[in-house]
Amino acid sequence: MSPNLYHLARLLAPGSDRSLGRVAGDLASAGVPVFPCLPGQKRPLTARGFHDASTDLAQIEQWWTRWPEANLGLPTGAVSGVVVVDVDVREHVDGRESMRRALDAGRVGMPVFTVVSPSGGRHGYYPATPGVVQRSWQAARAGVDFRGDGGYIVIPPSRTPAGSYRLVTVRQGAAAGIDSDALRDFLDPRPALQPGTAADRGVAQNEPGMVVSRLAGWVAGLGEGERNRGLFWAACRAAEYDIAPATAVDVLGAAAGEAGLGPREIAATVRSAYRTTHPTAFTASRPAGPAEASPVRVPVGAGWGLV
Structure with a gap:
């Protein structure tokens, strides 16, 4: 069942007890699956990564007793009911400008809440659309990634050497969902080719x-x-x-x-x-090449901190 994103935001908000294990337990108790990542990093600690995410409190306690400084990973998509638009801010690309264009064009609504990453990027959280496969994708030239089915995101209060993930904005009356395919097509349009007769x-x-x-x-x-x-x-x-x-x-x-x-x-x-x-x-007409390979899987405003 999809979590209430406003409740999720409350669980991720700054508080008196911000130990990683405590937050992991609170999330699991609320039905939000989580898994541990390397302390100070984004890479999962468990063998199957985000596939190991759990709401089992005994499992959560075991993980964070063994790795008390482990960062928190949240699987995205149908498994958690949460999808995330990840806006990168780097030297050669600023995804905030891409998202300004998408907002102005009406291709995306405001997220329920926004997290700032240690690198200065923005993570916009939306409810997953029930019954719709929303695959993860990247639009590197636009500086925007989408974390949906088959992906995960690192969440507050996780930290890296550059700083902590921080909840910065919660917006009442935000978008009910997101058309991730339409956003991808706007940010990274494919050549318009339609086979005719x-x-x-x-x-x-x-x-x-x-x-x-x-x-x-x-x-x-x-x-x-x-x-x-x-x-x-x-x-x-x-x-x-x-x-x-x-x-x-x-x-x-x-x-x-x-x-x-x-x-x-x-x-x-x-x-x-x-x-x-x-x-x-x-x-x-078969081109010469190596042995068979598996097919490639072809699989947000003030609230975004854009101004």
Whole structure:
């Protein structure tokens, strides 16, 4: 059952007893699953990471008795009922500007509450949308990540050498939820390609540059953390247009290489995309490459502290 985010905010607010173990126990008692991360870091301490998150008080006590300074991790998505928009603030990218644009465009509402990370970033907390898969994603060029299904976030009062995670804003009447796919598409738009008639696809087959040049330009600009799934997406679009796999490897591969991917990784990703989207075409023309690889999973204002 999804937690009440206002109650969650109260549990994360500064108080007299802010020991990590005490907060972990309070969260578990409220039905919020948590797990330990390395003291001062974000990496999970347990073997299965966020998959080990628990509300079992005995387990929580065992973990924080063994690791009293362990940071607190919260799995995001359906498992906890919480999703988080993570806005990075770094030297070369400031996600706050991206979120200003998204707010002005009406692509996102205000979060229920906001946490400031030790690096100066912002974490906006929203309720997960019941019955909807909201996969985690990254839009590195926009400086924004989304933590949903398959992800986790480090929460207050966890700390790093740079400082502590701090609850800074709670907003009454905030957004009831978030359309994470719409936000991703706004922040990191894909080339607009819609397969048309068989004749249209035939033109693309005879002159593949008309299609793949747009895809390649987009792939070349992908940043670390989004290159694999971006190439996978582009290769799927090429397959939908009946572009020969060898052409996709040559043209998209050159762009992906510019973005930083290696030849073996490129071939495996394109192969996975074609087998997923258009297996018949791929069987007819199979690019040389390494052994089979698993498909790449293609999986916020004053309240944000933006002003």
